[in-house]
Amino acid sequence: MRVLVIEDEARVAENIAAALRESAGLAVDVARTGLDGVELGRQANYDLILLDLMLPGIDGQGVLQAIRAKGQTAPVLVLTAVMEKASIVKLLNAGADDYLAKPFDLGELLARVKALIRRGKGVSHPRIEVADLVIDTLEKTVTVAGKAVELSPTEYRALEYLSHRPRSVISKQVLLEHLYDYNWEHHSNVIEAHISNLRRKLNRGHEGQWIETLRGRGYRLMAAGSSLP
């Protein structure tokens, strides 16, 4: 999952980014001005956007309208020091999905971020089940037929992303964009290695394939052993 943080206060942005990376295993990009926020918010495929309301240049409200106008569909969580009802209503009407008042609790921020990402994917429960594969997105644990599977953080993130849209093809590029922020070198063979490891770990002691590779198109998560459509 990849998150865009638009926040002008450097220390706040740093702390949020660190918490999202460490505790939620998310890829995080940071924009420090409204203009940068609009630019990034338009370009990449984000799973969530965290938006500070008071920004230099274009303010949060303007950024929100601009990125929504440009077709950004990711959930937007607004961070605001102003808690006036009118401005909150205005924000929600302009396309924000939730808001959090400053000074916020990091734990609450993380919980809301996870919930909003889940909602954005059309998943209402933190437990994702595909046949006998169960992913607990809170505990970040994976079991196959009741047996725990040990995954590296990147493998887990890849699996969780694929599990949000089981049975549909997800391109290597999209997977890359959602797993890594701009601070990482994008090497498609890194993804290939991770997917191959993931496949090996899931298949251990089982029959059939969980993750199918479609050459030139991408990957998809399938219930193991089920026949191809």
Add this chain to the structure above:
Amino acid sequence: MKRYSLRRRLIAAVLLLECALVAGLSSATLLYIWREQIHGFDWMVRGRADSLLGQVHDAEDEGDNIAINPDALDLRSNDIWMARDTSGRILAQSSQWSSEAARQFATAPAPHDFWLNGQAFRGLELHGVRLIDAEDTSPGIARPVTIDYAASLQPVYAAVGRAARFLAAASLLLLVLTAAALTWLLRRGLAPLAELSQAAAEITPRRPRFHAPVSARETVELAVLGAALESATQRLDNAFVQQQVFVHDAAHELKTAVTIVKSSLQLLASRPRTLREYARGLESCMADCARFEELVQRMLQLARFEREPASRNAQCDLAEVARDVAAQVERLAEIREVTIAVRAPASVMAPLDEDACASLLANLLLNAVQHTPPGGSVTASIFVAAGIEVEVRDTGRGIAPEDIPHLFERFWRGDSSRARSTGGAGLGLSICKAIVDSHGGEIEVSSRLGQGTRVTVRLPLAVSPGVVAELSAVS
């Protein structure tokens, strides 16, 4: 506090004046009526005395005695009269005639008033001649006769009394009508005042807005008051809005500061860390707290300079403070590779206290140093002419023309990356402006992008008492 009604006072004053006028006029009228009545009365008495003389004249007598039948005369029964000859012999008299009455006539021969038996009378003395035994051929014997005649003044009194009663009733009616008309007219006339008061009563401390009603604006006497109220509430509203903006901005700044510290600590505590990570986390928390502290301290400083009027007796040596501050800023300037210089006379006494002086110069010099790239220079010059002029000039990046009007706004930071890199709270120039304003001076910024910025502060040689009074009134 005793309250009185302007309207009632006005009505009372008009009625009192009218009372006095009516009383004066009525008295004059009554006097005139009295005089007219007396004049008529005198003619009447004289007529009756004449008719008595006629009787005496015509009386048949033997010798000089005459007998007069009062019933035959057209005289009032309560009149008193007497006819006598030169020797004093009484020829005839009325039934009420007495020696008492005779005395009244003896004392005054002209028409005069007197009291007799508790009744007011007015009488006169008439001298005539009686011809006795006059024939066609002989003139007869002439005998002078004196007639005293008086009549009761009661009818005159009654007439004047009636006139007085009529006048009193008319006056009373006039007063009542005047009072009613005045009340109605005043209520109508003072309606704009009532509307103005009602509009003024609607001013609330939360939203001090006021517009004088049209009726008040159209009234010459109230237009001034309405305009004064409007401008006063306008100023109050501006101050209120300014205050709200400040509170709003301050809340934002403080919440952001708390957010930084809180999130740093929560991040640090979110999972077990190595000793080195803890140490680094704490270090950055300490730095965050220091910035937080600086922000609060600057906000308080700003509030203090905005609230407190300049002290009239304050004096400090601006040149000396400038050199001290420059020495303190020197270290930062060296790190940033900026040279700093002070050009000032040996001593310049300025009407500021040392704290304000140091804050002003430190803010100006720090700003200049922070916004000047390495290799640049900052120069502070102090001149004394009609006033004191402090000029801080740098060879920095300059400020965009569209940003200059915002420079003195609280918490305003130019382009964000610049503000963050210098770590300012956006209060430095606001503090400078508050200090300069409270001392009746002015501050001005001129800048050219890429060439540098010049901040000019002009201060009076002494703070005039007027400025102090005005500023304390404002605060």
